[in-house]
Amino acid sequence: MADETPDLRAGLPATPAGEQPGEPVPRIGHDEWVARAGERIQTQRMKEQLGRVHWVVWFAIAVTVLAFVPVITSDQYIIRVGADTLIYALLALGLNVAVGWAGLLDLAYVAFFGFGAYSYALVSSDKFGQHWPTYAALPAIAVATGFVGLVLGLSSWRLAGDYLAIVTLFFAQIFTVVLLNGDKISLLGGVFGVDGSVDITGGPNGIAGVDAFHFGSHQASRVSAYFWIALVMAAVVFFFFVLLDDSRPGRAWRSLREDNLAAELMGMPVDRMKLLAFGLGASVAGLTGTVFAALNLGVYPQTFDIPFLITIYAMVILGGAGSLVGVVLGAAAINIPLEALRPETSLSSWTSDGRWLFYGVVIATILAKVRPWKWAIGIVAGTIGVGFAVRAIFEAAWPATVHGHLLSSSTGEVPSGVMAGFIRHYALLPTSGETFGKWAFVALMLSVCLLVVLPWRREVKYCCLPFVIYIAALAWENLLVPESTTTRLMLLGALLVVLMIERPQGLLGKHRVEVV
C-alpha cells in the first residue's frame, strides 16, 4: 500500500497502518486519529503521566502543605485569610452540588449558610442560655440545614432555570427579612414575652458573644485552630464529593442537568435527585455556617445577603462549575487577591511593587495579542515614545504639570528605584494629581469606547493604541494607585471579565456544548 503522506507520520508509532493485527493503528486523518491527537502532543503526554499518580496522593500532598501554613507563619492576618478562604472553599463545594452537578440555579444558598450560622449562635450563646457541646451542635445543625434545603428544593419540582432562580432568590430575601425582624416575633396575637413578642434573631444587631468551638475542656480560641478545623472539613467534604461524583448519584445529577426528561425516562427519579442535591448542598452550607459563626464570635444579618451570595457564585463560576478542584481554586483565586490587594495589610506589597504590574500586564498583553510581530513591537515602542514626547512638550509649555510627586496609596510611602525614576520622566504628574487623574480616567474610558466602536481599519486603531495606553498610564499613576482600595475591586472585576472571555467554562471547568 502506497503511503501518500509520509511526513504526517512523524509522531506516530513506527508500524504502518494495518500491519499489526493486535493493535490496529488509526488511519491518518480519520476519526480515531483526530480524536487521539492529544496523545501525540508532548504536554498532553506529560499531563497523562502526572494523571497516572492516584488523585489521593495529590490530595494528601495538598492538604498536608496547607496544614503547615499556620506553623510556617505566625502572621495572624495570613492565617485568618487562609481560614476565610477555606470557608469560602467549603461553601463553593456545597454550592457546586446543586449548581455544578445538578444544574439547578439555587440562589437561596446564602440562606442555608445563614441558617447554619444562626442555628449555631442560638444553641451556643447566652441568647437563650444554651451551650450545646460542639460535637452535638455541628451534626444536628448540618442535618437541620439539610432538611431546610430539602423543603426549599421542592420549588425545583415545578420550576426550572430562571424561574427557579427567581423563586429561590425570594427565599434568600425572606430569610434576611426574618433575620432583621426576628427580634419581635409574635404568634397568635402575642403569647410570649412582656410586650407580646419574643426576640429570637437579635434583629439588626444580630447575636454577639457566640461560643468558640469547644471539645471537652479544649477551647478553639486561636485563629489557627479554626484554620485547621475548616481545613479538615473542606478536606473531608472534598474527598467524599470526589467519590460521589464518580458514582450512581453523581451520574444521575449530571444526567438531569444535561436532559431532565431523558434522565427521568432512563429510570432516574429526577424529582428526588433534585431534592437530594439541594439538601446535600444545604447541609454543607449549614456546617460551614457554624465555623463562620464561631470564628467571628457572632452573627449579623447583613452578612447573609446578596453580595455574599454573588461572591460564592463568582467563585464557583470562575473555578468552573462541576469541577471540584476548580471551585476550590475559584475560592482561593477570588478571596486571596482581594485580600492581597488591600493596601493596609501585611500581605500587600502594593505600594512598592504593585504599581509596576500595570506596565508588565500591558506589554505582555500587546506582545501576546497583536500580530504581526512588527506591529506588536511598534506599539510598545510607540507607547514609550509618545510618553516621553508628550512629557517633554508639557514640561516646556506648562511646567506645573510635571512637578507633582509620584503618589502612593494611603500609607504615604514614596516609591524609589529605577522604575520609579523612569515613571517620573515618563508620566505627567501634576501637583493636583487627583483631579488630573480623574480627567485622565474619563478620557481613557471615552477613548477606549471610541476605539471599540469606530469602524476604522485595524492598522489605524493600532496607531491610536500608544496614545490610549499613555492616557491609561496617567490615570493609573495619578488616580488608581493612590485610590487602591477601590482599584483592587476594579482590577478583580477586570480580571473576571477577561477570564470569562478567554475561558467561559471557568479555570478548570469542562467546555460544555449545549446544542449540537
Add this chain to the structure above:
Amino acid sequence: MNHQPLLRIAGLDKSFGGLSVIGGLDMEVAQGEIVSVIGPNGAGKTTLFNLITGIYPPDGGDILLEGQSIVGLDPHEITKRGIARTFQTLRLFLNMSVKENVMAAAHSHTHAGIIRSMLRTPGQRREEKAIHTLAEEKLAFFGQRLMGYRWNQPAYSLSYANRRRLEIARAMAAEPRLLLLDEPAAGMNPVETHEITELIGRLRTEGGYTILVIEHDMHVVEGVSDRVIALDHGVKIAEGSFESVATDERVIEAYLGLRTSETK
C-alpha cells in the same frame, strides 16, 4: 403466562385541547415480537410512545405491562418495570462521556445511594463494577463503533449515526423487556439504514428484547416487523403483516390521499 401479551393497550384516549391525538386505540405486543407503528406525520405515533412511557397521562383507557396497569406511574417507575425508549429527536447527555451515558441508565436497577457512594462500601464497589461491565457489554453490541477510545469522549463528539446507536445502547442499559425505538433510522444514509435493520433483528435474537418501533423508512419496516400497525389521526387504520398493511387502501389513502376520481 406465555399467552399473556407483554404490552396491552386498551381503549387509549388522549387529546390536546380539542384535538384528539389518540382515539380509542387497542393494541397488543406479544413477548419477543417486533411490532412497527407507521403513519403519516401527526398520526400520533410519538404521542403513543409518550403515553406508554408516562410522559403524558392518558385521558382514558389502560396500558398494561404483563397484565399490570402502568397508567399513573412516574416515567422512572415505568422504566423500572421494564420499558425503555429512544427519542426521535436525540436526547443524549451530551456533555457526559459515551460510557457514562450508558452507565447512568443503569440507575433503575442499581441501588447505591449518596452515603454508600461516599463511603465506597464493598456492595457499592461491586455494583459499580457491574455497571461498568454492563455499559461495556451494551456498547460492544455495536461492534467497534462505540468502543475503546470513544468511551471517554463526550457524547457530543459523536457523529449523528453513532449518537443514534448510543441512544439505543443507553436504553438497553436500563435492562428493559420492551424497547421502544422512535425512528431509529431517521437521518441515516442507506448503508446505515441497512445496518439498523440488521441491528433491530439482533436486538431481539441476541438481546432478547421485545421491540415496538416507529419508523418511516419502509425498508426498515419491511425488514424487521412481525406485525405492522398503521395509525392515522390517532386511530388504528390497519394491522397485520407488512404486505397486508402496505397494500391496505386506507393506509395508501392516509399517506397519498384519494385518487381524484374518488374524491367527489
